[in-house]
């Protein structure tokens with residue numbers, strides 16, 4: 041099944057390989073800014089991005105600026121970026137500036153969320169381009185629930201229109217409502233892709249996976265319900281799969297040029 045699906049998508053005229061970052065290219069870690077893609081994932085991404093009619097994009101919930109740091113991404117990179125779940129973009133040759141115009145009261149709300157969890161062991165607030173995330177990876181279950189209740193109550197009262205998303209030991213709140221489906225639609229249109237590979241590990245990645253169509257390939261990394269056709273165990277297994285896609289795509293390019 042997997043080999044057949046890879047062979048099919050690799051034959052498409054113009055291929056977009058869109059990849060979630062945390063938990064997909066990079067193993068999850070306790071301190072978010074220390075996350076890095078596995079070396080073998082970096083190698084596979086570089087192989088794919090160097091091929092003709094093949095575009096690689098990272099589609100992440102991270103703020104764009106943070107994504108560029110952890111992905112060790114610079115202005116010379118051929119890798120396209122969608123950050124903040126599709127609300128921020130960087131394209132090759134662009135400046136990648138985002139308009140962050142926060143709604144009234146956002147700064148006070150985020151400061152109050154920080155104060156609300158300051159004494160909860162293992163809980164902390166990540167400030168993001170369009171809101172914030174409550175992290176509880178290092179909290180026990182009771183503390184994590186208490187922190188979520190406190191923050192949920194604040195947002196319900198002061199910003200009921202903000203989008204709430206759950207992830208791996210994180211609850212995020214954002215005044216922008218784009219999802220990874222939006223990111224895939226924009227990337228598909230801008231790249232002229234005729235086939236898309238998307239891989240992700242988390243609930244938010246399912247927005248992208250559900251948006252895929254005929255001729256595309258969805259990959260779920262790890263456990264959990266999914267709309268993906270293919271599942272791999274972890275980022276190491278995903279790196280191997282990306283290498284297989286690169287092999288198949290190279291063969292396709294060679295055949296076209298012969």
Ligand SMILES: O=P(O)(O)OC[C@H]1O[C@H](O[C@H]2O[C@H](CO)[C@@H](O)[C@H](O)[C@H]2O)[C@H](O)[C@@H](O)[C@@H]1O
Pocket residue numbers: 060061062063067068069070071072073075099100101102103166168173175177207208209210212242244
């Ligand atoms: O869409 P992604 O690229 O998967 O980003 C989703 C969130 O990733 C980060 O949090 C997650 O990874 C951290 C580092 O491994 C981990 O400590 C945390 O428990 C995970 O939830 C990031 O901090 C969030 O802003 C992203 O939205």
